[in-house]
Amino acid sequence: MKRPFIEVLWGPGGVRLLLGDAAVLGILIAGIFALVMPKAADGQPARAEVESSGKAAATLNLAIDGVREIGGPLGVTRLEVRGGRVRVLSSPCPRQSCRHGGWIGSAGEMLVCLPNEVVVRLPGRLPGAPDALSR
Amino acid sequence: MGTVVQITVSHTSESEARLAINEAMSELQRSDDLMSHYKPESLVSKVNRYGASGKVQVGEGFFELLREAVSISRASNGAFDATILPISDLWGFDKGGIVPRNELIANKLAFVGYEGIDLDQSTFSVGLISSGMSLDLGAIAKGWAVDRAMEKIMSHGIRNAIIDAGGDLRLIGGRPGKGFWRIGVQHPREPGGLLATFDLRDTAIVTSGDYERFFIADGVRYHHILDPATGQPARGCQSVTVLAATAAEADACATAAFVLGPEKGLAFLRSRPGVRGFIVGADGTLHWSDEVIEGMARR
Amino acid sequence: MTRLVNIRRVSFLGVLVALALALHLVEGQVPSPLPWVRPGFANLMTLIALLTAGWRAGLLVMLLRVVIGALLLGGFLSPAFVLSLAGGLASTAVMALMARGAWRLWSPLAVSAAGAAAHGGAQVLALTWLLLRSGDLGWLLPWVLVPSLVSGIATGLLANLVLLRWQGYFRAVA
Numbered sequence: 001m002k003r004p005f006i007e008v009l010w011g012p013g014g015v016r017l018l019l020g021d022a023a024v025l026g027i028l029i030a031g032i033f034a035l036v037m038p039k040a041a042d043g044q045p046a047r048a049e050v051e052s053s054g055k056a057a058a059t060l061n062l063a064i065d066g067v068r069e070i071g072g073p074l075g076v077t078r079l080e081v082r083g084g085r086v087r088v089l090s091s092p093c094p095r096q097s098c099r100h101g102g103w104i105g106s107a108g109e110m111l112v113c114l115p116n117e118v119v120v121r122l123p124g125r126l127p128g129a130p131d132a133l134s135r
Numbered sequence: 136m137g138t139v140v141q142i143t144v145s146h147t148s149e150s151e152a153r154l155a156i157n158e159a160m161s162e163l164q165r166s167d168d169l170m171s172h173y174k175p176e177s178l179v180s181k182v183n184r185y186g187a188s189g190k191v192q193v194g195e196g197f198f199e200l201l202r203e204a205v206s207i208s209r210a211s212n213g214a215f216d217a218t219i220l221p222i223s224d225l226w227g228f229d230k231g232g233i234v235p236r237n238e239l240i241a242n243k244l245a246f247v248g249y250e251g252i253d254l255d256q257s258t259f260s261v262g263l264i265s266s267g268m269s270l271d272l273g274a275i276a277k278g279w280a281v282d283r284a285m286e287k288i289m290s291h292g293i294r295n296a297i298i299d300a301g302g303d304l305r306l307i308g309g310r311p312g313k314g315f316w317r318i319g320v321q322h323p324r325e326p327g328g329l330l331a332t333f334d335l336r337d338t339a340i341v342t343s344g345d346y347e348r349f350f351i352a353d354g355v356r357y358h359h360i361l362d363p364a365t366g367q368p369a370r371g372c373q374s375v376t377v378l379a380a381t382a383a384e385a386d387a388c389a390t391a392a393f394v395l396g397p398e399k400g401l402a403f404l405r406s407r408p409g410v411r412g413f414i415v416g417a418d419g420t421l422h423w424s425d426e427v428i429e430g431m432a433r434r
Numbered sequence: 435m436t437r438l439v440n441i442r443r444v445s446f447l448g449v450l451v452a453l454a455l456a457l458h459l460v461e462g463q464v465p466s467p468l469p470w471v472r473p474g475f476a477n478l479m480t481l482i483a484l485l486t487a488g489w490r491a492g493l494l495v496m497l498l499r500v501v502i503g504a505l506l507l508g509g510f511l512s513p514a515f516v517l518s519l520a521g522g523l524a525s526t527a528v529m530a531l532m533a534r535g536a537w538r539l540w541s542p543l544a545v546s547a548a549g550a551a552a553h554g555g556a557q558v559l560a561l562t563w564l565l566l567r568s569g570d571l572g573w574l575l576p577w578v579l580v581p582s583l584v585s586g587i588a589t590g591l592l593a594n595l596v597l598l599r600w601q602g603y604f605r606a607v608a
Contacts, residue, residue: 020540032579130319134342135302
């Protein structure tokens with residue numbers, strides 16, 4: 001047996017555990033927690049709420065990249081999540097103004113496809129951010 | 136209305152809040168049904184169809200709106216004018232937009248003029264002096280609808296709320312524990328950027344900008360705020376933000392000031408009691424109506 | 435020149451594969467709310483092979499277990515097979531890397547736990563890919579990772595015990 005770097009002898013009947021075990025387990029458990037509880041880090045929202053025709057349709061985990069399809073009266077709007085942000089990848093609407101919104105990634109931001117009745121909202125409010133925007 | 140509406144309410148009873156919000160939403164819908172010139176059954180469409188051949192009864196509420204519209208038209212020397220529909224139809228902003236020929240604009244300009252709106256207070260009815268005239272209340276209707284919706288909210292005893300109809304805001308009270316709402320103003324040239332933020336309570340704030348509805352043809356940007364005198368997009372400002380007691384007044388005054396340009400627009404805002412605001416000129420410089428609002432801004 | 439084959443090692447690995455298969459088949463009979471999530475004790479054999487005879491041995495044991503297991507259970511090239519294979523490859527890769535620090539920085543417990551986590555994660559990924567990316571299965575992760583981690587810890591403790599107790603035998607045979 002190689003000489004352990006840091007040794008913590010523990011365990012009944014010869015089960016030998018080392019400090020590194022605690023470290024690795026700690027990291028794994030913390031990692032799972034981080035996935036389970038999408039919490040805002042750096043003020044970045046971790047979830048996007050998607051509504052279709054006024055009703056809650058989906059919740060996107062912004063930590064996991066991917067493409068999600070949302071159905072609406074005109075067809076399928078495809079949303080892309082990448083790097084903690086979301087955008088409309090494609091949509092059947094004539095003017096495509098929803099795509100001009102580009103990527104959103106901050107609390108309170110929204111993407112809207114009016115013709116296909118799809119709304120993507122990032123919930124919450126950054127501590128210094130406005131309650132409403134006059135535009 | 137084709138806009139995204141968001142209503143925020145802070146209240147002790149969640150069920151009461153939800154009820155109030157639903158009623159406010161219905162009221163917004165109702166207002167749109169009455170005032171949208173796109174809907175053939177709306178009061179505005181009726182006036183547009185029959186107004187020239189005889190007065191149309193519109194009821195007290197709508198009459199008040201038209202009266203305010205005419206009053207602001209007068210005060211702004213026609214910079215805000217609800218009879219602009221013949222011209223805005225030529226531009227077709229909601230259909231992608233095309234640049235109309237100058238002769239067409241010149242022809243239709245003859246039918247633009249708020250003086251042609253004939254108001255009869257005794258019967259709450261409206262007429263139009265000539266048959267080529269038609270009303271487009273777009274520059275004041277959203278604000279009006281927001282005011283009506285806010286009345287519904289207040290009728291439930293709610294004292295802290297924001298109604299946001301596509302960026303036209305009316306707010307009462309403030310964030311719980313804070314006593315005011317933090318309101319940001321869109322930067323006209325930076326999508327997602329803020330021009331300024333204000334801590335506000337019990338006021339309406341509306342911004343008119345050249346970035347909201349526009350199209351680009353041959354490298355030139357044509358936006359939807361038309362000058363009733365020329366039929367062309369007003370070029371003096373990038374955006375105008377107005378604070379007033381009602382959203383309808385803020386809405387109409389913002390449009391008027393935009394058309395008037397920084398100098399005349401500021402003078403116009405200053406002339407109205409209880410109204411303040413600021414203008415971002417075409418060159419990007421900020422003009423404040425008074426030091427109070429300048430002092431309130433956090434940048 | 436004939437290549438020298440280490441008969442002892444071949445037999446040893448054969449035994450490991452057989453044991454792994456036995457465990458795999460027995461585990462398969464146990465009903466579970468998440469059908470593809472198994473306690474994973476069969477991985478114990480992969481781990482032992484890896485830690486005593488090197489990563490190639492570990493890989494071999496895992497592959498043989500997965501393939502023969504699928505052939506025996508009638509699921510060869512089925513979706514479950516793909517998931518198994520994905521999980522197995524990922525966990526073997528991770529365990530092979532973790533093996534570098536085995537007995538010096540950490541014990542087989544950590545190796546097994548990390549491997550189990552990789553196994554679960556890879557399975558969720560494979561499932562998402564299988565369903566042709568028409569959805570986001572990220573929400574599955576905690577449901578899969580927690581049981582995987584638990585079984586990985588159990589397997590790891592067993593591995594600790596076995597490897598320490600019989601280190602003499604392993605040294606002779608692997």
